[in-house]
Amino acid sequence: MPKYAGRVPFLVLLFLFDWLILKSIGGLLKKYRSSVKRFFSVLWWFPLAVLLLFLLGTAVFPLQSMGKFWRIYLPGIALMAYLAKVIMLIPLLPVFLLQIKAFVTGLFFRKKSETSGKSFLFFRRMGLFIGGLAFAGLLIGSTIWVYKFKVHSVSLQIEELPDALEGLKIVQLSDLHLGSWMSAAPLQRAIDKVNALNPDIVMFTGDLVNYSSAEVKGFGHILAQVKAPLGVYAILGNHDYGDYTSWKTPQEKEENMNELIDFYKSIGWKLLRNSTEVISIDSARLLIAGVENWSATARFKRYGDMAKTMEGVAYCDFNILLSHDPTHWDAEVLENYRGFDLTLSGHTHGMQLGIEALGMKWSPARYMYKHWAGLTIQGNRDGRDNYLYVNRGLGHIAYPGRVGILPEITLITLSKAN
Numbered sequence: 001m002p003k004y005a006g007r008v009p010f011l012v013l014l015f016l017f018d019w020l021i022l023k024s025i026g027g028l029l030k031k032y033r034s035s036v037k038r039f040f041s042v043l044w045w046f047p048l049a050v051l052l053l054f055l056l057g058t059a060v061f062p063l064q065s066m067g068k069f070w071r072i073y074l075p076g077i078a079l080m081a082y083l084a085k086v087i088m089l090i091p092l093l094p095v096f097l098l099q100i101k102a103f104v105t106g107l108f109f110r111k112k113s114e115t116s117g118k119s120f121l122f123f124r125r126m127g128l129f130i131g132g133l134a135f136a137g138l139l140i141g142s143t144i145w146v147y148k149f150k151v152h153s154v155s156l157q158i159e160e161l162p163d164a165l166e167g168l169k170i171v172q173l174s175d176l177h178l179g180s181w182m183s184a185a186p187l188q189r190a191i192d193k194v195n196a197l198n199p200d201i202v203m204f205t206g207d208l209v210n211y212s213s214a215e216v217k218g219f220g221h222i223l224a225q226v227k228a229p230l231g232v233y234a235i236l237g238n239h240d241y242g243d244y245t246s247w248k249t250p251q252e253k254e255e256n257m258n259e260l261i262d263f264y265k266s267i268g269w270k271l272l273r274n275s276t277e278v279i280s281i282d283s284a285r286l287l288i289a290g291v292e293n294w295s296a297t298a299r300f301k302r303y304g305d306m307a308k309t310m311e312g313v314a315y316c317d318f319n320i321l322l323s324h325d326p327t328h329w330d331a332e333v334l335e336n337y338r339g340f341d342l343t344l345s346g347h348t349h350g351m352q353l354g355i356e357a358l359g360m361k362w363s364p365a366r367y368m369y370k371h372w373a374g375l376t377i378q379g380n381r382d383g384r385d386n387y388l389y390v391n392r393g394l395g396h397i398a399y400p401g402r403v404g405i406l407p408e409i410t411l412i413t414l415s416k417a418n
Helices: 003-029 034-060 068-108 118-143 185-196 250-267 327-336
Strands: 150-158 169-173 201-204 232-234 275-281 284-290 318-322 342-345 355-357 360-362 374-378 386-390 408-416
Touching (some): 003 034, 003 118, 034 068
Parallel strands (some): 150 408, 284 318, 342 386
Antiparallel strands (some): 275 284, 355 360
């Protein structure tokens, strides 16, 4: 049984959550016919039933054997429903407080509360309206915005940049999560956008798949189209190791990893596993280091080894580190490996949900990650800046969509500081 099958107690909590909210808004349905009430009840409990059936199904059928719709969109729809219900809670909080007051009044003072009925009506209606609006937005995010690829262009002004590296164009991709794509057509559009940027070099910062290497089937011919004269370089992310599914034997898990490595070879991407590559560009030298997944948070396994990566390696004219998890930058890179001018990360997806408009930049990801999207600059004690760029990811996982945080292709251009 997959590891997430141990979340049965969580389903019990979801049941209580559903029941409490339904109890709070149930008064709105009193004037409707019983058939309408039954229909509403079916809709209300459908997400929990879907999660329960999905849980039972994965106990019988391996996750990878399920059709993509059942594997991606059924739990995705349930997640959308629960996100909407959480948002629905905001205007319903006064209802809960009034209900508690009514209970205490009746219990200790034997008085009948007058805070029922009309006093709840506004909050109940507002809760239903906001919840419905949130669900509609999430639905649009899963059908339209999920494949609305956005190019983020960044110019780095580098002191003492060699002339040979002036105007160097680096394209970063991250978090493809191929197991979540319903078809290859949207990916083709994304790769066409990448090639239209005419990058000198392309970097992929991990999470090619969700659970296993089987998910790459049908996508190889598209990813092989990525072209850059200096090559395409990649690293592994936390999802690439097969840690989120169950394997019959350790050998089976190892075979899964070997298949993923072979896939990278077949598409012509250079996979860096605690290793480096030095590229000569005229008289300049560019160092690319790729570390395996390294996280400062305990819930992610740590495979990266910077000491091994940099053993016997000298810094060059410009130095790039590929590290999937941005927590690595603060926890180790800035402390011991300041020679890296630019660190490229992904992992956060910007939670696939947030606001980036009218000068605002917010996402729930900010409460989990100090650096969750975009560029961060840290002054170096040697007078040279260290840069971290966190890509918002091209794919998606769990919630099959994006709201406010669009799938990203990053274009970074190097130039000399004035």
